[in-house]
Amino acid sequence: MVLRIRLARFGNKHDPFYNIVVAQARSARGAKPLEVIGTFNPIPKQPTNLYNENANARAYKEIALDRSRAKYWLGVGAQPSDPVWKLLSMAGLVEKKPATYEKA
């Protein structure tokens, strides 16, 4: 059975929030995973504009990640889903996945 590192959606309607989880590939999205290794808040946060240094700051998305567990699961062959691959590549844990137009 394939292990996947993927996102599990929480939160209410129009208010998504994801746990980054390690789960069996064929288990349901809301099923209890093997392990939770992080969280991802897809709603961008705007830094307060009260300070001059923040005046032109861009909105940011928050990710919490247990790096050592992520490395371990990648080491034993867990496959990240595409969105998680994107996050892990930004965190520097995997190589960037080439986009379709780059492969062609």
Place this chain on the structure above:
Amino acid sequence: MAPRIQSRRVSNALLPYLTSPSSSPSVLSIPSLSSSSQYLSRQFSATAAPQTKLRRQMFEWLSTSGAVLKHHTPGQTNYLRNFLNDEGGGDRPFPSNPTFTSENILSEELRNEIYVLVVEKKKSVRAVSVQLGVDMKRIAAVVRLVELEKRQRAQGKPIALPYARSVHEMVPTTPLAQDGERQQFHEPINDLPAHPTTGPQIFYPVPESRSFTRVDAGRVFSGAPSLEREVAEKITHPSDLAEKAIENPNSIEWVGKGDNARQVLQPADVRIPHPQLVKLELDRAAHPEERREVGKRHAERMERQEKAEQERRERAAARREKSIKHVEPEGGRFDYRFSDAVFTAETTGKDGRAPWASGRRYGVPTNDRKRGVVKIPTRVEA
């Protein structure tokens, strides 16, 4: 749905009376107005009479004693006064509630002075607070808001100046002292809210021969064992503890275990916003002749404490910054902030469902719709 067209002209008999400044209406004009548009002016009323007693009284009041309140005098409050005994007009907006007084707000000059002192002359927030008698939190807020205003001016954004001007005309303000004048204090700066630990009544018998100070009382309230005799003898005044607590807040003792662990309640001399002022006053009383020396010592103390506090703040910021990785992907609209998290049995509980664990949990109902759960943001993230 198409907007409904109103077939009848809706007129408010009150409106022309209250808004037209040129013609000064009197009680005499009211009956004529209401007789011509009697049907229109009270179309929702079930009372058959053209005027009710209360309405008549209202118009009578508006044309006699209420007429004074129509226009305000700049620089003075325009509050409803208690006309019967004519008292408390100055700062009491509600005549029936004499305990409510409207507080002063900062005048334009004073808030600009605060900005100049803090940002341009690089004085510490604490020093400015003591100098002008403005709370430290308010000073921080003023600096941020003036900064925001300056940026908006630089960007050419519209600023609601007429509104600000008329509000400042109508509410009491604290002026900035002219040269040679003494600055009027805006608010008490050393207030201390009652600590919840001091809520319960505790009957604690103490022998008369033993000295029992605020330090000991704090220890009793937090359930800590009393101080050793040698340590207690070194404390001549409760404010002696302030310096150590400011320079190293971690030096405050802890009592209790696990969830019940708490820091020992410090005496009020340590917890007030400006504990340095206690030391200054004591020093002044002890050496009334050496005014300059006392001032110098106070300045040195302040500088030392500011430095320690600044260092501590920088260390904390650096630690926070170190644990967060910023990623700015090319061509993306958003930045990403990766913070380190640890998901182990200690942080998530043995079943992974500990209420303090980060992330959302499985098999645990979210309590966000429970009564009493605060859903609105309670603080601003920097």
